[in-house]
Amino acid sequence: MKKTIFTYILMGCIAVGLSLSARDFIGFIMNDPLLFKKPDAEGIEILAKIDVPTNFDDYTFLKECRRHNISAETRILSLRRFWLTNYYLYPTKFYFLRKADSTPEKTRKLIVEYKIDYIGTSGKLGIGLLEADRFVKP
């Protein structure tokens, strides 16, 4: 008798676990599976999107930056180096983003958020802040 009661309680627990796990799974596939804000989320403006050559090529990357009127070359290059040497990520795209309320007047330095795409993942990763001294909006 006790065993039967226990079995029913355990089956109830399995049902609870199944429903919670399934709810989470459905939420996972219904929402953005990558769990990240998209670059064009509210209040964020895309300043530039730069394609980066697969092989590490400083020259081409800087040329691309210049084409987008991004002149904070040292910073951007060191940022790319940072990701490469410290995280072994190979960025393929940089998104330079700006939140609506971050202006040069307020901070003297334009705080720019960046996201990167990197090889091996379809998602965007590496949200961080880039303090660019001279960042010219294209």
Place this chain on the structure above:
Amino acid sequence: MILLIIYLGSIMLAGAGLSKLLCLHSSNDSPAFKAASSFALGCGIVPLILFYLNLIHVPVTLPTVAILCAVLSSPAIVGYLKRMKKPAEPDSAQQKLTRQQIALAALTALLLGMALLKAPSSPMRYFDERAKWSFKAKIIYHEGSPMGESFTDNRRINIDRRYPLGVPYLMAGGHMWMGGFDESAVKLIFPVIFALIVIGVISKVKGRAGFMAGAYIAAMPFFHYSHILEGGSSDTAYADVPFACYYLFSALYLLRWFKKKQPSDLRGYALFMAAILFTKQEGLILYASATFVSIFHIMRSKDIKFSPIFAYFLLPVVLIAPFYIWAFSLPKGGIDYMGSLSFDVLIQNLERIPDILYWFLLSASSSRWIFLLPMVILAAVLLKPEGKPENGFLPLLFLLILLPMFGYVFLVTITPSDYLWQLEVATNRLIMHVAPLAVLFIGMRMKS
């Protein structure tokens, strides 16, 4: 992805070869248990051997991993080929599954399928999996070993250098087989190890109780949750799922040794314990707990002499010693528990204990673990054992669950970091380490 599956297959074969070589399987073991324990052993021991190779300046590359797996798997392949030559014997022990067992197996498969689907469809999104586990895997993948400047140069990014490297080696091997870096795909390793936990529980408990216990652990929401503060679920690349898996199998071997007193079971226990010590620092707590339980059992039994088996209990320490000797030569990083291990600190922090107990008890009773603690208590109170020989070992299993939790309470009590933050991010992961054993306890009680 196919190459990753081949890699996992080679790890399983390596574990099977090692099991065959050391006679870890008995004739009573089901094929499911043999497969799951071999796979788990491969995941735990292949990384440790790769580290030994690094110590003698052999870089870890794809040929190294492939040759190692081929060498380790050769006893299993030879054994299989020999068996193939013999005429097949009808398996009289094979039983037909009931409808209820089939339904529970299907439910378990569905839950495992969910975890398998989620893992490779999202990138690594938690700090620890990116900056700690995966980053170290990248270092091993690119530099062939952790002996370079990434570990030895203190000016480089702090990656908790002294932390055990089992999971990074395992992931690095996956990247090598895939021929490139794919952080999403490599996460597939973790739900597969979660499946090994489930199979381990089902095959050990057996029968209807086994399938119920398997479905119970497979349905535990914490193994599935995506939207949590800190990772640890089976679709994230945290070390906790492998850690829990190795602890389950080491405990299964230890319990079998308590019952049958075969040295081969102690070998299995020692190897899994070495894997535990090479996966997380908390392994020291699990090792201390298992050693305490073993000594307690030996003292209770009159027919066991300690001296012939002493070496087996020392074996995990011998196997992990090269790593810790090397690790202590590296710059410090991460939370320094040893530095705050003093009587004064303990007395000073005693006021933390009510908070810590509250967190642990609340979490273990919550829906995240589908009321695991109340279920363990109910199983202990409601289901009385009927005097079968294995039931005498259930108190020992209970100790293997309880003692690590005391160890973790002690750990959080002396932690030099913000203990409330640590409780918030780590309590569920710490419960995960003993959850498979707790479910095993419930299953064994149901069976009795």
